[in-house]
Amino acid sequence: MSDFLPSFNSLIVTTITNETDNVKTFGLKREDGKSIDYKPGQFVTLSLKNGENEERRSYSFSSCLALNEQASITVKRVDNGTFSRFLHDNVQPGDLLLSSGIGGFFTLPQNTARYKRYVFYAAGVGITPILPMIKALLHENSSTNIVLFYSNSSPIAVLFIDALQQLQQSFEDRFEIEFLYSNAFNLARARLSKSLVRVLLKEYNITEMRDSIFYICGPYSYMRMVTYALQEAGVKPERIHKENFNTTDRINSLPQPPDMQTHTATIHYKQRTHYISVSYPDSILQAARRQGLLLPYSCEVGRCGSCAAICTEGKVWHSYNEVLMDVELKKGCVLTCTGHPVSGDITITI
Ligand SMILES: Cc1cc2nc3c(=O)[nH]c(=O)nc-3n(C[C@H](O)[C@H](O)[C@H](O)COP(=O)(O)OP(=O)(O)OC[C@H]3O[C@@H](n4cnc5c(N)ncnc54)[C@H](O)[C@@H]3O)c2cc1C
Ligand code: FES
Incomplete structure (x- = not known):
């Protein structure tokens, strides 16, 4: 897809900027001098050689291209984490990082004026893809109204507090923030729960769900809880956008495709056409790799969108898909990491 670097x-x-004790922001520029193009909410996938293995991790841009901000990612150091510890402990200004691409579907609608209210739920480092979206909306569109519910363990853990408060002051008619702290004395307004989601929707007068769109980024259980609460409040699933940072907990059992025959995948990638034979249980990505074609990927479990492609012929069935929404699936978007050709051969373009 065009969103991926070739x-x-x-x-x-x-x-490198220290945001908190365990969060750093890394400013980035391309070595060839070209600009890094991305939409608010998108991520870059970085690659690291770890002995024989290659590790890939995705990091959302915390900067806003539309405001000419220097491209940057903001990374939380994860205990025992391979990549985040490497970035925190080893990387210095001037070092080179290898990127396999930019992508993601956690982005604003093409016509932002279509919605009057944008409601964002962020927890911890989950603010990274959300901050550029808020900045873009505030600076590009004068009619939208924005609410951010930002959960953290305590006030010292809040990221980008100065930037957020400045935006609130500059756009006080259009931008409201509710900071929530798990360690707050008043338990009714501490950790976000389903009932607190309901209370806040009322308080912020978010009742006209047809005019509103919702974005959630945080730990898996947080996103699931907010999603259920919003759906119970009458929000249609297609209005709820989610970005899942956690790709390590494995899904125990995946369903089998309705057709397990071997099919040919014609893959247009980097101005060349490749013919790959795909046999279950291999996904398209796995079959391509086995046959010497390395396609873009990051999580490999249907949770990030780095491997997205467009299917122009045939049918791709997904064993798991947490990223593509109906609107993208209807356009022919598929994931190669969990996608299997069914009912015949397929043609995809990356
Ligand atoms: C679309 C997307 C955007 C993201 N954006 C951001 C962002 O903006 N900022 C950010 O900080 N992160 C972001 N992430 C998360 C990031 O990609 C990494 O997952 C994160 O940095 C942890 O990677 P790691 O290599 O440090 O940890 P990993 O090595 O992957 O380990 C993660 C955790 O799992 C445990 N673990 C790993 N392997 C095993 C095992 N075999 N057995 C038991 N436990 C294990 C580790 O102990 C550790 O606690 C994003 C993820 C996605 C998918
Ligand atoms: S590599 Fe993450 S969804 Fe396919």
């Missing part, structure tokens, strides 16, 4: 790119780390 091949690996070297990114120079320009700056």
Whole structure:
């Protein structure tokens, strides 16, 4: 897809800023001098050689291209984590990082004026893809109204507090923030729960669900709880956009495709056409790799969208899909990491 860079790119780390004890922001620029193009909410996938293995992780841009901000990612150091510890402990300004692409579907609608209210739920480092979206909306569109519910363990854990408060002051008619702290004395207004979601919807007068669109980013259980609460409040699933940072907990049992025959996948990638034989249980991505074709990927479990492609012929069935919504599936978007050709051969373009 055009959102992906054509091949690996070297990114120079320009700056490193400590946000909190365990969160750092890394400024990035392309080594070839070209600009890094991304939409608010998208992520970059970085690659690291770890012995024989290659590790890939995705990081959302915390910067806003529309405001000419320097491209940057904001990374939380995860205990025992391979990539985040490498970034925190080893990387210095001037170092090169390898990127396999930019992508993601956690983005604003093409016509932002279609919705009057944008409601964002972020927890911890989940603010990273949301901050650029809020900035873009505030600066580009004068009619939208924005509410951010931002949960953290305590006030010192809040990321981008200055930027958020400045935006609130500059756009006080259009931007409201409710900070929530798990360690708050008043338990009724501490950790976000289903009942608190309901209370806040009322308080912020978010009742006309047809005019509103919702974005959620945080731990899996947080996103699930907010999603249920919103659906119970009458929000249609297609209005709820989610970005899942956690791709490590495995899904125990995946369903089998309705057709387990071997089919040919014709893959248009980097101006070349490849013919790959795909046999279950291999997904398209796995079959391609086995046959020497390395396609874009990151999580490999249907949760990030790095492997997205467009299917122009045939049918792709997904064993798991947490990223593509109906509107993208209808356009022919597929995931190669959990996608299997069914009912015949397929043609996809990446
Ligand atoms: C679309 C997307 C956007 C993202 N954006 C951001 C962002 O903006 N900022 C950010 O900080 N993160 C972001 N992430 C998360 C990021 O990609 C990494 O998952 C995160 O940094 C942890 O990676 P790691 O290599 O440090 O940890 P990993 O090595 O992947 O480990 C993660 C955790 O799992 C445990 N673990 C790993 N392997 C095993 C095992 N075999 N057995 C038991 N436990 C294990 C580790 O102990 C650790 O606690 C994003 C993820 C996605 C998918
Ligand atoms: S690689 Fe993450 S969805 Fe396919």
